[in-house]
Amino acid sequence: MRFLAWLEALGRAALLWVNAMRGLPRWSDVKLVGRQIYNVGFLSLIIIVLSAFSIGAVLALQFYTQLARFGAEDAVGLGLALVVLRELGPVVTALLFAGRAGSALTAEIGLMKTTEQLSSMEMMGVDPLHRIVAPRIWAGIISVPILTLIFNIVAIYGGALVAVDWLGADPGGFWSGMQDVVQLWEDLGKGMIKSVVFAVLVTWVAVFQGYDSPPTAEGMSMATTRTVVISSVLILAADFLLTLVLYGDF
Amino acid sequence: MRMRTVEISVGAFVLAGLIALVLLAIQVSGVSLTQSEQSYSITARFDDIAGLRPRAKVSMAGVTIGRVRDIAVDMEWGDAIVTMEIFGEPGSLTTDTGAKILTEGILGARYVGLLPGGDDEKLGAGDEITETQGALVLENLIGDFLTSLGD
Numbered sequence: 001m002r003f004l005a006w007l008e009a010l011g012r013a014a015l016l017w018v019n020a021m022r023g024l025p026r027w028s029d030v031k032l033v034g035r036q037i038y039n040v041g042f043l044s045l046i047i048i049v050l051s052a053f054s055i056g057a058v059l060a061l062q063f064y065t066q067l068a069r070f071g072a073e074d075a076v077g078l079g080l081a082l083v084v085l086r087e088l089g090p091v092v093t094a095l096l097f098a099g100r101a102g103s104a105l106t107a108e109i110g111l112m113k114t115t116e117q118l119s120s121m122e123m124m125g126v127d128p129l130h131r132i133v134a135p136r137i138w139a140g141i142i143s144v145p146i147l148t149l150i151f152n153i154v155a156i157y158g159g160a161l162v163a164v165d166w167l168g169a170d171p172g173g174f175w176s177g178m179q180d181v182v183q184l185w186e187d188l189g190k191g192m193i194k195s196v197v198f199a200v201l202v203t204w205v206a207v208f209q210g211y212d213s214p215p216t217a218e219g220m221s222m223a224t225t226r227t228v229v230i231s232s233v234l235i236l237a238a239d240f241l242l243t244l245v246l247y248g249d250f
Numbered sequence: 251m252r253m254r255t256v257e258i259s260v261g262a263f264v265l266a267g268l269i270a271l272v273l274l275a276i277q278v279s280g281v282s283l284t285q286s287e288q289s290y291s292i293t294a295r296f297d298d299i300a301g302l303r304p305r306a307k308v309s310m311a312g313v314t315i316g317r318v319r320d321i322a323v324d325m326e327w328g329d330a331i332v333t334m335e336i337f338g339e340p341g342s343l344t345t346d347t348g349a350k351i352l353t354e355g356i357l358g359a360r361y362v363g364l365l366p367g368g369d370d371e372k373l374g375a376g377d378e379i380t381e382t383q384g385a386l387v388l389e390n391l392i393g394d395f396l397t398s399l400g401d
Contacts, residue, residue, distance in 0.1 A: 038256045042263045081278050146267030153270040156278055179280025188274055 013208040020133040020207070032135035033142070040101035040136070041143030045150070047100055048093060052151040055088060056080065056158030064167050073163075074173030078181040080159040085187040086247075089152040091239050094198035097144055098231040102206035105136055106227040109210030110220040118211075133207050140203030141196065148195040152188075190246045197242060198235050205231040289335045290375035291319060294349045294362075299330045300385035302351055302360040308334045310364040318362060330384075334362060344369040345377070351385035360385060 063076045109132065112118050118128045156178075163169040182188070206227045213223035275281045299321065308316035316336035323330055336343065346367030353360055365381075373379070 034260050035256060037260045037263065042259045045263065045266075085274075085278070143263075146264060146270075149267045149270035149274065152278075153273050156274075175277070176280075178278055182279040184275055184279045184281055188279055 009212065012212060013204065016129070016133065016208055016211060017137070017204050020129040020137060029130075029135055029138075032131070033138045036135045036139030037143050040097070040105065040139050041146060044097060044100045044143070044147060047096055048147050048151050049154050051092060051096055052089075052154035053158040055092060056084065056155030056160075057162045059083060059088075059155070060159035060161075060163040061167070064163050064169060073169045074177045076163045076169055077160070077174035077178035080163070081156055081178045081182050082187060084152055084155045084159075085182065085191045087191075087239070087243075089148050089155065090191050090194040090198060091235060093148040093151045093195065094144060094202055094235045095232055097140075097147060097199075098202045098206070098235065099228055101140070101143075102202045102227050102231055103224045105140075105203065105206040106210040106213070106224045107220060109133070109136075109207060110213040110215075110223050113211065113213065114215040114217075114220060116215075133211065136207055137200075137203045140206075141199045144199030144202070145192055145195045148192065152191070193246065194239065194242050197238055201234045201238060202231045205234065288339060289316065289337050290340045291333055291335050292343070292373055292375070292377050292379060293331055293333050294379040294382050295324070295327075295329045295331055296349075296351060296382050296384040297329050298384035298387060299332060299351055300360065300387050302332065302362070302385070306359060306361045308336065308362045308364060310366065315364070332362065340374045341372045343367075343373040345371045345373055346381060347373060347379055348381035348383070349379045350383045353385070 059080050060076060063079045064073060067073055067075050067079070109118075112128075112132065118132070121128045121131060160171075160174060164171045164174050209223040209227045209230075213219045302318060302321065304318055304321060306318045307314045308318060315338075316334050318332055319335045320333040321330060322333075343364065344367040346369040348365035348367065350363045350365065351360055352363040364379075367381070
């Protein structure tokens with residue numbers, strides 16, 4: 001019985017996504033999407049930049065102290081770039097996005113439902129799926145890759161600051177070692193594919209949890225929690241599968 | 251006014267993403283904008299390439315002068331055919347140029363080292379280097395050493 005209920009929720013979620021995304025993007029929605037990009041993307045910049053800087057700095061510190069034991073300080077740059085571009089950039093950005101923007105999306109849509117704004121829209125002949133849900137999904141799909149790009153560049157320059165300017169690694173070895181190994185498609189491109197997939201997953205979960213939450217205070221708080229938990233687990237599971245598909249050599 | 255702030259912010263956000271993309275491409279992955287560099291390819295046969303990979307560097311006197319483009323195996327002769335891309339115009343390498351598979355450092359990557367020859371004739375595009383020496387494989391060396399001990 002539990003399984004059937006779960007299956008039913010999955011079906012509802014799939015239908016919600018398909019119905020919301022059908023017939024889009026329409027040009028008249030650009031303004032709505034822009035507004036949402038501001039909410040979920042631009043306002044997430046601070047947390048992304050701060051986290052990226054700390055993660056880049058910590059990675060450079062760890063790589064440097066370990067690699068210096070082998071006299072391989074020049075490998076700090078390429079290690080940092082590969083780890084950030086392939087894994088940490090897309091994954092950490094998506095996790096932060098789920099916490100910062102996904103939960104807010106759920107709460108917003110949940111509250112709209114609780115206060116019956118969604119049903120009044122339906123009465124006015126406005127489809128809430130097109131008016132409310134779809135712009136938020138599109139905004140997420142556009143924002144997360146941009147945030148990931150910004151995360152990557154800040155993390156790498158943060159790492160460069162620590163390794164080169166502070167610890168005294170050779171800047172030539174740092175940058176040229178990185179440029180020799182990092183490939184545009186193989187590392188950056190495939191990382192961006194991950195990021196787009198994560199964006200779809202997070203916004204989908206967030207929007208569905210909000211739309212499907214029981215219209216009570218308790219139901220909304222549970223839905224918000226579930227958004228963060230489910231999307232985090234999905235991101236990590238999807239990351240493993242994507243790495244297997246994209247980088248697995250078989 | 252409020253809507254304008256939103257639009258400007260979104261514009262700045264997208265622009266920051268684009269700048270990050272360009273920086274990542276140029277500074278991190280080393281894509282050079284002047285990619286129209288001329289190159290020609292030559293081949294060489296080795297008895298053992300031991301972990302040489304496509305995109306490995308081809309160097310002469312320690313300076314990178316090309317990249318390995320393709321590696322194939324000749325089943326009939328049982329040797330490896332390595333196609334290399336040499337930067338610049340044909341006519342810089344002599345026909346008796348030697349090629350060796352070398353290792354960078356102790357654990358480093360394999361690369362192809364070219365040794366200059368003294369011949370007057372030059373290698374053209376698509377020509378083959380005949381003076382080659384395959385990689386030194388540690389297991390074979392140890393095997394040879396043990397057999398020589400036994401004698």
